[in-house]
Amino acid sequence: MDEPRSIPSPEQDAALAPVIGHALKRQVLVCTSKSCVANGSEAVLEAFRAHLIEEKLLFYKGNQAGEVQCSHCGSVGFCAIGPAVLVYPDGIWYAHVTPADVPEIIESHLKGGVPVARLVRKHLG
Ligand code: FES
Numbered sequence: 001m002d003e004p005r006s007i008p009s010p011e012q013d014a015a016l017a018p019v020i021g022h023a024l025k026r027q028v029l030v031c032t033s034k035s036c037v038a039n040g041s042e043a044v045l046e047a048f049r050a051h052l053i054e055e056k057l058l059f060y061k062g063n064q065a066g067e068v069q070c071s072h073c074g075s076v077g078f079c080a081i082g083p084a085v086l087v088y089p090d091g092i093w094y095a096h097v098t099p100a101d102v103p104e105i106i107e108s109h110l111k112g113g114v115p116v117a118r119l120v121r122k123h124l125g
Contacts (some may be wrong), residue, residue: 024059025067026110028052029086030097033075036082040098044083045072047099051106068110081121090115091124 014021030036030045048070052058059066078084081095085105092115094105101119109115115123 018064019059019069022059022064023067024069026069026090027086027088028068028070028110029073029088030070031074031076031078031082031084031086032072033079035075035079036084039082039096041072041083043099044085044097044102045070047102048085048106051102052110055106055111057106057110078121087115092120093122093124094119095121 008016010020028048030041030048032041032045049058052066052068052070053060053063056063057066057068059069073086076084076086076093078093078095083095083097085094085097086092087094087105087109090109092109094101094116097105097119101116105116105119
């Protein structure tokens with residue numbers, strides 16, 4: 001019989017996953033599955049990371065005060081209209097994103113709270 005699984009304390013969680021203790025405001029997910037990569041999503045992901053670092057917004061080891069986490073994700077079904085970029089908790093899904101769009105998304109949406117309407121294809125909630 002398996003031992004009952006013990007639930008870690010909040011202190012143990014914080015030691016194992018320091019991100020738990022930081023006040024992230026948003027997550028940016030860039031699809032890096034096959035079709036989005038074929039349409040340039042890796043450059044979009046790099047543009048987000050570079051601009052977010054410049055703006056001191058990116059949460060990473062070098063800036064744990066950053067308010068935005070940015071990472072890649074698998075296909076979300078926008079394969080024919082990628083690169084797909086998702087912003088949470090807003091539930092905004094952008095399509096056809098290029099590196100040139102990234103500064104506008106950061107300025108308008110991530111800093112200003114106003115999604116870039118011309119690129120939005122789906123809004124959850
Ligand atoms: S490959 Fe990016 S949404 Fe499907």
